[in-house]
Amino acid sequence: MRYKVSHKTRFRYAHPVAFARCNLRLQPVEWSGQTVHDHRLELSAGARIAWTRPIGYLGHVTRMVVDKPSREIVIESRFQIEVDRPTPEPRADDPTVAEITALVRSSTDLGPEGPANYIYPSPSIPLDAEITAWCAEDLAPDRGIVEAGLALATRIHASFTYDGSATAVDTAPIEAFEKRHGVCQDFAQIMIAGLRGVGLPAAYVSGYLRTIPPPGKARLVGADATHAWVVIWCGPARGWIGFDPTNACLVGSDHIVTAMGRDYADVAPIDGVFTGQDGQKIDVAVDVEPIV
Template sequence: MRYAIRHVTRFDYAQPVGFARCNLRLKPILWSGQVLEDYDLSIEPGGRTSPARAEAGLANVTRLVVDRPSKALTITSRATVSVDRLIPVPASSDPSLAEIALAARESRDAGAASPAAYLFPSPRIPLDPAIGEWCAAELDPARGCLEAAIALAQRIQHEFSFDPTATLVDTPPREAFDRRGGVCQDFAQIMITGLRAAGLPAAYASGYLRTLPPPGQERLVGADATHAWVLLWCGASLGWVGVDPTNGIWMAEDHVVIAIGRDYADIAPIDGVVLGSGAQDMHVSVDVEPLG
């Protein structure tokens, strides 16, 4: 499946801003099952851009500097991405969770995609005994990794309510867990908390969902906005496998990966510093259009 993706972020400032320096993580990464065919980034009213190194995780980072006064800033990212990704099928030959945990601990890979980098708590996803205990019901060490991953994702989908008013971008996982509600970011963070508590390498994936579902299927939650889901490392043979606890499904052709990190802080689409006074409003719109 090929997609045309348009992601627009507009900032409106109460008073002119004299300087802004931002990190943009909007260009989809090269990842298993997807190819970036074309990409364009435009800034209005303008600014200087340069490539930058990702400090953590896997992301294409662009540094933006705006050094002339402005009351508005619009960042438009356009990409054409081809996705050809199979849906995982649990099998009796899958590595067990115990085998995965051991292999991750013994890994000597120091790269950004190393399972060892995603075993431990991170700034926005601390260890939490209550979440760990709740998730442990699906994480028997002897259970196959794929069977356990989809079971936990579907339990979260069934027992938690999608409620955009329940949480904010910086809401801790425990607060969303206690409320049994939130958005895709919350559900991903809750699942990652549980997986890491079991000694399993789990990463936070940010990206997009297709806007239009296939004929006869319901529209997925999270379309028309950036989406978040989970990657579980399933050993050397299976590698990183994506699972979406918001929708209770695997990461497949409907998902486009922008970036991968320990949590949202590693791969926020836009962050940085703005020098000015007064309030600001941010508006985001996303369109994911299937092509052909």
Template sequence: MRYAIRHVTRFDYAEPVAFARCNLRLQPIDWPGQRVEHYALDIQPGGRTSAARAQAGLAHVVRLVVEQAVEALTIKSVARVTVERPIPVPAPGDPSLAEIARAARASRDLSAASPASYLYPSPRIPFDRDIADWCAEELAAERGCLDAGIALARRIQREFDFDPHATLVDTPPAQAFANRHGVCQDFAQIMICGLRAAGLPAAYASGYLRTLPPPGGERLVGADATHAWVLLWCGADRGWIGLDPTNGIWMAEDHVVVAVGRDYGDIAPIDGVVLGYGAQDMSVSVDVAPI
């Protein structure tokens, strides 16, 4: 499947902003089963951009500096991506969770994709006993890694309510877990917390999910949104397997990976600082169109 992706973020300021410095993580990465064919970034009314090294995780980071006074800032990211990723199928020969945990602890890989980098709590996903105990019910040590992973993702999908008004971007996983309400970021963080508590390498994936219209309906342009899900390392042969707890499905051809990190803090699409005062309004439009 080939996709044309258009992601537009607009900031409107009540008073002119004299200076802005931002990190942009909007360009999809090349990932197993995924190839970026084209990418372009357009910023209005303009600014100075340079490549920046990601402090953690797998992401293309662009540093944006706006040095003139602006009342509005529009950041448009356009990409064309080919995704050829079959749905994973659990098999009798898959390693168990106990084997995965041992292999991850023994890894000497120091790259950004090393399983050892995703074994431990991170700033936005601390250890939580209640989450660990709840997830442990699906994470028996002898269970196959793919079978256990999809079972946990589907349990979260069944037992939690999607509610875009229930949480904020900085809501702790423990709060979303206690309320059983949240959005894709919350569900991914809860699942990652439980997997790491069981000694399993789990990463936070951010990107896009193609939205399919109802039968007979038309796809709504601009109605798509950024999405978050989980990557579970399933050994050297299987590698990183994607699991989407919001929908209870595997990461396959409908998912486009933009960035991978320990948590949202590593790979936020846009973050930074502005010099000014007054209110700020932000609007985001994302369109993922199959071509």
């Protein structure tokens, strides 16, 4: 499947801002099963790109600077991408949970996809005994790793309510866990906390999810959204496999990977600072259009 993706963010300020500096993590990575074509960033007048570099994990960060007084800043990321990723399934010969925890402890790969980078607590995902104990119910040591990961993603989906008003971008996993409410970021970070709590390598992925309108309804341009899910290192043979606890599924061709890191802070699509007075409004429009 080939997709055309547009991600447009508009910042509006009640008073002109004298200066703004943003980190943009909008350029999708080359990932197993996906090939990126013709990525472009379009910025409003007064904004300029200072540099682009790897994020340190798997992804790219672009520094955008606005040094002229502005009341509006517009950032639009556009690209086409081919996704040919069959949805994986649990197999009888999958390594067990115990085998994966042993394999990752002996790994010496410290590259962006090295599993040893993703077994420790991170700034936004501390370990928590309560979350670990709850998740461990699905992570028996003798259970196949893919089967176990899917079981945990499915239970999170069944046990938590999607609620965009319940949490914020800096909500700790334990707070969302206790509320049993949250969004895809919360569900992913709760799952990662539990996986790391038993010694499994788990990373946070940001990207996009193709949404399919209900029967008889037209696809609404700009109504898609960014998405987040989990990848687990499932051994040398199977590598990183995606699990989506928001939708209780394994990740296939409907998911588009932008970046992979330890937690949301590593891969946030946009963050930054501005100099000015109070009064900011942010509008985001995302469109994931299948074209083949």
